[in-house]
Amino acid sequence: MTSNAATMNGAMGGASLWSRLMSGQAGPVTVVLIALFVIWYVGAVFMNAPTQIDRYNRAGETWTTTRLIEDTLAQERPILPAPHQVAQEMHKTIFATSITSKRSLVYHTWVTLSSTLLGFVIGTALGIFLAVGIVHVVTLEKSLMPWVISSQTIPILAIAPMIVVVLGAIGLKGLVPKAIISTYLCFFPVTISMVKGLRSPQVIQLDLMRTYNASKWQTFWSLRLPSAMPYLFASLKVAIAISLVGAIVGELPTGAQAGLGARLLAGSYYGQTIQIWSALLTAAFVAAIMVVMVGWCERRVLARMGVRG
């Protein structure tokens, strides 16, 4: 027993810096990230080697392994670009280019972001609206709910081009069609979670409101909505990420117009993998930042609501 107590104290007090680093989150994440980079580099060498060897053969050159490795990591159109190539490209297009230029990733990010946010706002509003209807109107619950689920099995992403054209036909151009695709994708998680959230008050709490003879609206504002907050935020994190996907896919067919999706496509069109990867990684960062920002709002709101933690 005493030895037991000793180890416990040891763990609490005099732990080495290393073990303390590794017991948090930052340490392991860093290690895993480094491992990923190593795998990435090795992968880049292996995936790019065949074309590189082909090229040597065609040119009739002789080559050594070191030279092969060097060259595979410096190809102009590699199958898998090396991390530093992507980093260089991102540096060039994000920091070294004026943000008003069409070659600036910041500019394209902004284009995509604006339709993402528009779609996100409309989608969230629509999602909440539907959820409120579904929770309060039996007929809507029974008739609409199955179709809300089925609606998501429609491959909207594949028919995005057609949607863009059809919306163009009724005069909606530019930002709006992309935002509508985002809306279509992101209302779903919001509706589903909000229905759950608005239904989350316990029977006893609903009964309590009834003993006060509270109206539907009063019950909604003082009970249902606050109870639904955690659910709302959980779904907003999904919704904002999915909204970005919608905006990017909505940009694919509009081809030469601006945006991260257009960058992806243009990169793909000219086989410029480095450009694809830097657009992709930028999109990933944007998604992560937006999710973190929703999380931040969540903490603020929940803290104001007195939720512990």
Add this chain to the structure above:
Amino acid sequence: MTNIKLDKFCLVAAIAALLALIFPLTGIDPDSGKQIAFVSDIPGIAVAMALCVITGAAFTWLGVGRIQYAAIILAVAVFGCWQAIGALYGQAVAGHAGTGFWLFILSLWAFVWRGIDVVARYRSLEMAKQQSANILVPIAFGVWLLFLWEVIVAGFGVPQVLLPAPSAIGLRFISSTDILAADFHQTFIKAVISGYVIGCGSAFIVAIAVDRVPFLKRGLLPLGNMVSALPIIGVAPIMVMWFGFDWQSKAAVIVIMTFFPMLVNTVTGLNAAGALEKDLMATYASGYWSTLFRLRLPAAMPFVFNALKINSTLALIGAIVAEFFGTPIVGMGFRISTEVGRMNVDMVWAEIALAALAGTAFYGAVAYVERKATSWHPSFRVRRH
């Protein structure tokens, strides 16, 4: 104070139908400058409108409290819908529908809504009756939406290449079953099933490995959460580049799309067993695997199924979008993007319908298995009282 409550929906239906009899049924033919058709020209629709006025007025006073009454107004609505379609296609109203026609549709809408409303509120202690009512409601609603779509497309004369009518899509669906079957086989049977199984299966195994190694759990999970926020669709061109044109690259996209939702959910699920239950197993000196199989995996099942359901819709969409970036000349995504270019938009919608059917069936199948496998879960429990 008399306690008569007017039924608002029936009132709307009656008034709209009455106005429909008065307002012009159609617009004016631009060439001849004449009215295309009058209500009086088409006895069927005139009868239907009159019927709507009568039933609407009657039930405004009576109320639609009973399921039998709902059956009556739904029957009137069905008759009206049938006449409306007849007028559109049989009497050249298509493309020129006027105020009268749309008022008639509004009247039908009020009827249908009220009818569905009553069926939705229907409560019976007999399981069979209650279940048929529960199924009838969404189906009736869906059929009404299709009708509305048909009428709007035909009534406004929307060009076929922009949005075909459901009837055209249906005909195309029936006449192209062989192509649809081949596409379904390529996309769903080959790509979706294999991608889904590999993606969910490997994520499940990795989740257990991650769970065993706390270091990985702390290091991999935050990244996993980030990756599931990625626009995964963006990797589709890369996968085509790596895995070639055939279904393998689509399966790869699906594996990537489904992997992280499954991983994150399973790991969460494995931690879902309560502290009390874990202590219970400790009092039996139960080992890791014993506890895993007897406690933690069963407790994780609701989370696992949650991921399986999410993934069932993601998978099909992923495959279809991936086909956008290069495929052999068969597959649902291939057909969709090719037939748009060929102006065969009805075929495109037939594929979309197929995708929606397949996706819903897939989701339904997973939900069914879930219900069987986790029937113990509170959310499926029939109330004991």
Add this chain to the structure above:
Amino acid sequence: MPASADAVVDIQKLSLTFQTADGPVYALSDVDLTIERGDFVSFIGPSGCGKTTLLRVIADLEKATGGDISINGVSPQEARENRAYGYVFQAPALLPWRSIERNVTLPLEIMEIPREERIKRGHEALKLVELNGFEKKFPWQLSGGMQQRASIARALSFDADLLLMDEPFGALDEIVRDHLNEQLLKLWARTNKTVAFVTHSIPEAVYLSTKIVVMSPRPGRIIDVIKTDFPKDRGLDIRETPEFLEVAHRVREGLRAGHSYDE
């Protein structure tokens, strides 16, 4: 129909049947009961005998399927709409996102009473349950017993004449429970409210009540109504007197008669 002018609750031949998928559940049958102004009535009986259901019918949270019931001479629904009663549930049912003060003033907010007035009355109610000083705390920062006291303060805040309490002290330990029993008795003695109180504890029922209603299950019936005549300002020590033990014994016998062990 009201039996006496002073009857706060008047129940006659009341019955309630729940329709369920497995067939009907007869929760209450043929219940006759009058609660007079100033009464402290305890309901005691085995689990599932219908105590909660009866309280819920009085509160218009459940509709009777037969018989008559009137509260202050009107129907339960009207009574509820008049905010005639305060209800304390078995669990505290505090809203976790509201501070204690805002929880206690919630009913006042819904009744659209002005802010200042609300705060004043909230303070008074909190003082009654000795929770002053905790206004700004959130429910999770309080112990279970304090939470339950807050929920009692909430029911007291709008000063209804009738208090309906469903096992309010069920989850507390014996010492805290004793203390709250004393407080409740004092409040009742001072304000002359009418209280309907559900409990599982025989000593608690005997200690608090002017009238003990013993119920039996399947279907819920009243099998005994025991009047006590301890002074209004009784102390906890009466629990060791022979009169107390006698009443307790009678209650226990009544209960045992109506009980079946397999629940």
Add this chain to the structure above:
Amino acid sequence: MPASADAVVDIQKLSLTFQTADGPVYALSDVDLTIERGDFVSFIGPSGCGKTTLLRVIADLEKATGGDISINGVSPQEARENRAYGYVFQAPALLPWRSIERNVTLPLEIMEIPREERIKRGHEALKLVELNGFEKKFPWQLSGGMQQRASIARALSFDADLLLMDEPFGALDEIVRDHLNEQLLKLWARTNKTVAFVTHSIPEAVYLSTKIVVMSPRPGRIIDVIKTDFPKDRGLDIRETPEFLEVAHRVREGLRAGHSYDE
């Protein structure tokens, strides 16, 4: 170190401190206690005084931070690995996906006892708590009281000599509780098991025990150990005897001394 050959639990100067974000919580401090074979020991004390923690230390679900403890002469961990005790938690903790029978035989399954033997012993345990006939039901199809009984059957199924029970009857109504108290006493008298039993109810503690341990909080200490000498086959009626009331009074006084009302 073991004090007597017959000591099942031997605790000396035991203390336990939880390290939390807000600083250390001293849950137990300087606890000395010996439980002999055949003892029925009740632990009583205000909420948060460390009763559960003490039981969990004995069961090796928590590690002491100071002092010594041995179970049957070996460390708690060894005792746990020898499956030396059965533990009944305050909540039933039945696995919802297993039928009652498979819940009760779960420990036997883990101990890799053959199927037939398992089923036989499961039946016996269920009979002891009068749940025969409910083998194929699932937990949610049983009432709270029946679930709690099933969890007792589970602890009995593998026939350990030491039973650790943490407020097993806390959630039950008085009558059912009385009945289960009787059954437990009978079982104990018949099998000569050793029982450590946590409760909030003074009458329950007095009625069941050979030894009552009264605890006080902050940090959890033992403030009184009261021996009783009622016969092993005592009936429920002893609760109205003066000796009983006297012991109950002593317990109550002890409790009150260590209690603070604001919890």
Add this chain to the structure above:
Amino acid sequence: ADEVTLQLKWVTQAQFAGYYVALDKGFYEEADLDVTINPGGPDIAPPQVIAGGGADVIVDWMPSALASREKGVALVNIAQPFAKSGMMLTCLKETGVESPDDFPGRTLGVWFFGNEYPFLSWMSKLGIPTDGGEKGVTVLKQGFNVDPLLQKQADCISTMTYNEYWQVIDAGITEDQLKVFKYEDQGVATLEDGLYVLEDNLKDEAFVDKMGRFVAASMKGWQWAKENPEDAAMIVLDNDATGAQTEKHQIRMMQEIAKLLDDDGKLDEAAYQRTVDSLLSGGSDPVITKEPEGAWTHAVTDKASM
């Protein structure tokens, strides 16, 4: 000024230099036109756009335009700036493809989305089935780039003389390692990049007049682009919103495009007939089923040349 919306068939590149030059150099403005150019992209179908009212005039390939006409989108060719086809099939020599006789059993990359018609008519002329099989060719829906060839997923891929071909070269493959089959040389060329409008609109005299001015200004733009390929390429680059195009590639593209251009943009009836015949001859599954009527008009180009 009269407003005109032009829908391109593909992304902004030198393939459409004439229109961008006309816009940039003010030729449209001189003709009292206010022109908006909408770039296309994969899966944007110009006929669908014009049917939906999203454009007044579109750039499309004739096979696709005629097929759409049969589907009820009444497109009419009003001008044909491109006289020759730039389409070809490009194969790696090392795979051993020497002539069309070697195609059976091979995997060929083809663009779809209405761009597959010339290929399909060629194959049906050769009598090669396109459904996989022993004697047929395996067809791949080629994506946006030339990877299938570089990665040897296909033996041959579709390329344009002015675009994809050079991407193959840029990838490090030399011209003598390639075997190309130009549709022009194989006698299966179809007309590309014509200007099409809806038949109904042509009933309106004012519209015909507007299109006349539009075509005239556009041809002026093309003429300028032909003469100043470098500058034209720079104008294209300025108009590219993705910022992904490179100068080198666009200049080269402009030079290749110049070789395909017609002088006055007037549709050559013989070339039209050749295209129609080729599309009609598709064996069991021809691209169009009957001789189109009224699918072209000289009314606009006549106005333009006045």
